[in-house]
Amino acid sequence: MTGLRIGRLVLLGVVALLVLGGFAAGDVTVLSGSNLSSMAVFAVEVGIIAFGQTFVICGGDGGIDLSVGAISGLAEVLTGMLIRSGSPWPLAVLAGVAGGAVMGLINGMAATLLRIPAIIVTLATMFMFSGLALVATTGINIDLTSAPPAFLAIGQGKLLGLPFQLVCLYLPILVLLALLQHRGVFGRALYLTGTNALAARLAGISVGRLRATTYVIAGTLAGIAGIIGAARLGTATPEGTDQANLISIAIVVLGGASIFGGDGSVLGTALATVVIAIADYGLSYNDYNPIFQAGVIGVILVIVVLAENVLRHRLERRAAAKMEEGTV
């Protein structure tokens, strides 16, 4: 299957176990059911956003989405405000998700139609979306503790003893996206586009539409993540999922995707999410500050990419020696 680097997946699995073991050695209660649950809950929101980032980066051409955090914030604010004003919560949730999709569409169109580099587009929309969220809430979190319990259950409920969002949202989304990426035309076309956009176009693939779609997916997923977060905390925060930009990109790269596009898999992303979640949770369990956690993730990100580069250079040098080709 394209994009699935078994080696990296195994490595991630091993690292996850090691890190978990490391923390457990320090304090066995880490492994308790409720702690593992909290760990999972921690990861679900960032993990869902990371799925979207996976697709955007896979599409190539410097594709990246720096506005995911802002999208999650604006989406959950939209949902929160609708709930507070009395709308039925399913409608509010739908509006929030749809809002995320629309925001993703703005990103996608600016990046493909106007050909603005993705960094700039998503930087600008990050300003815009977070600004709008702050304006709408005047900077104050929206209190949702009195929201319908069914809504709060999205983030706080349990199914078979496991967090609701994990079982009924994260896992199904993972399965759906994995199928889309590894069993679907979309995924295949996306890999080809990310590898060689020109050749993809000449093979009849609609490159612009494909790339724009990845941004819509990212926006939708960010919206979902934000809403889950609002339900979990019982408040809608305009900042959205904390540090979503950095962590989602770190997760995607850690999961085996190349920042240049053309490979990577949501499965790798999922495993990388587990690793990051364990590390993150372990740190906060031991009372390490969120800033510290972000720093550790930064270190992991840099080290992983560095290592990948060194490896790639070695492989490329070997391949170049094999392939001597030229035109007469």
Place this chain on the structure above:
Amino acid sequence: MISITLSGIVKNFGGVRALKGVDVTISGGQVLVLLGENGAGKSTLIKVLTGAIRPDAGRITMGGDTVEFRDPEHARALGIAAVYQEPMVYPHLTVLENIFAGREICNRFGMVRHQPMVERVRPWLAALDLPEAVLHRPISTLGLGHVQLVLIAQALVQEARVIILDEPTSILSRAETDRLVGIIQTLRADGRAIVYITHRLEEVPRIGDHVTVLTDGRVTGNYPAREVTGETLLQLMAGRTNPAPAAEASAEGAPQAERPMLSIRGLSHPRYFTDVDWDIPAGMITGIYGLVGAGRSEVAMSVFGALGTRAGTILLDGAQVRPASPAEAMRLGIGYLPEDRKRQGIFAPQSLEGNLTCNALARFCRGPALDFRGLAAEAAQMMRTYTIKAIGPGTTIGTLSGGNQQKGLFARWAALPLKVLILDEPTRGIDIRTKQEIHHFIRARAREGTAIIVISSDLAEILALSHRMIVMRGGRVVDRCAGTEMTPERVLAAAIGAATSSSEPQPQRQIA
């Protein structure tokens, strides 16, 4: 005065032997004209001379001493400079800055001093007929003709003793050509050696002192420029062409009197081609010959929906079409195998299966899902049909030889029902055996009824394959012939304009 001798230069690329033992002498105060059709080995030879590549065998001597160029910088330092058709410049910097990039004249604080630089270049401005004002303009505002002169100025400022001009007049107007000729005479009188690559036979006696003809990687002729006739040169360039295959090809049934499958009328694009008419019948192979820059690939891309046009009509099987994208063209039944397989064709790190089936994804869809078993079977089938040598469909295509990659690209169109299939340089850079295999596939496809267009710069190949030929030059169609009319001399002459000496304006191209 400088004297460079290349002896017995051999260069192979994978399975392709580009230079098979070439001897060339370059002397100061003389203009050496290097002739040869595309694929003869000219650009490889030049790359060896400028230090861009190392020969596999042979010697280079300068003034009697053997030299080995470490890299282009080294060759430059020894006084060898080349001016190419597609120059590497800094578009937003001024002409003066382009000339002196990396070698700026500065004071001891590192501040660039324009006055000394202008003075260094000034003596040449008159000879190159460049007004001094042009020095301070961004180079992107200059037409390619003037960029060429700027690069010559750069070579002169760097005190090059050997100046290689790669097809300089292909983008110049008549007046600009005359000016260049004058400049070359000046440089020659100055004791420099000029290596002048061209296709225009009429320039040989005008510009050159000596002419060397390269055919198929070997030197096939070496004459004083004024003692050899155009016909002789033409015959040498055309080289070994077996007329038999051409006869065989045209003998193979030509379904007559139907309307052509593809008909282009008056197709024009402001940058690349003007007023192009093509008639492509089904079941036959039409060859489009021409030099690089003739506009053939661009016309093909327009038909394929990958390049827009401003005027003209395309008729496919009688109906007018205007494909706006390759996807649409494919739906209409038009296929295109691109010229540059590395850049436009293959997905190098992906598997062979992914590369083979990418055109046909729609066929293997069950809803949004892919039928993987079907894809694998299809890929295996393609590998068998086209004898693509690889361990399995999962092999990374980037590790395969060029020949196998090219077969893979051809195989992409295998399963699609096509009315027209355009093949752009289908056998460039691959070994003889695979070339023949691909020729076989092409003929088979034609027999099935598809209208095949082969664009090629390889004269022998295109004559062997084609039932009929269209020759393009400078963005226009200049000749059509079929059957026994298709002689190498006629086709080549049309492509390089030897038959006529009319001054057709060349399309002005800007820096990409």
Place this chain on the structure above:
Amino acid sequence: MSVHAGMEAAPARNWPGLAAGREVALLVALVAVALAVSIVSRGTFWNPVNIRSLMVTSAITAIPATGMTIVILTGGIDVSIGSMLGLVAAIGGLAFEAGWPLPLVAPLFCATGGLLGLVNALVILRGGVPPVVATLGTLSIFRMCVFLVLGSNWITAIPPGLTTIFIATRIGPLPMVSVIALLLMAGAAVILRAHRGGRHVYAVGNNEEAARLSGIPVRRIRLVSYVLLGVCTGAAALVQLGQSPLVQTSTGTGFELSVIAAVVLGGTELAGGRGTLLGTLLGTLIVSLVTDAIVLMHIQPFWGGVVLGLIILASVGAGHLGQMRRQEVI
């Protein structure tokens, strides 16, 4: 037909006139924004306090924007300067707390900044990590270091001399910090324009391959650009302490966004090779005016981000719309 006709007839493909045109467009935009501000505030915005605040804010942004312009000109980018600023301020703040005198601490700010810039440069150039990813990583790493250095403490022992020197002292109508910023920009502009190193910066951004073949030290130029940006950020950390003499863990968060916005708005292309410091100056003024005005006019400060984002999209998008028409596939 004259041979020279070919030259005149060749249309200016990259519209070099537009480069100057861009600055004119920015000036017009600046005036437009200023007018809008006047109208909305009914003319009350332009009082000495506001104007001085604007000058200080824009100067603090302009200093690192100068370095950022150079980095982007070579084709790179650095999104970590917010955390860089925080870390430099924290280290410098500790030096102040320890009683070090200003003449000793000031260069420490710049040196630390340069060192952090060097870290970025090494990760990008030696490690081969793409600039966005690398600096996204150092963004959080540096911030973590701030936390390690400060914990949850604040540093308030900032000598008032900073405010006196940089903010209160004026040369003509301009506070010292603005003068410094202008001098820096002017000096950098001269170097970019007239110094060999500056021309090489443009060469690298224009055509890295050709630059390498011409013997231009591409790697060294890139490295120096990141270090310079670090030094500028360090300087900004120092002078902004004159405006708000306080260092906490969150100091500098989000700063990189305004700086990049200013540079991009100013016409420097992300791909490199094209851009001027004059453009950056105008971009900085617009960005600062928008953010400052919104705060000082008691409009919800959050609109600042929205407006800024829209301006960036509009300006970059408009520039690209013109190029869109000539898009070919080949």
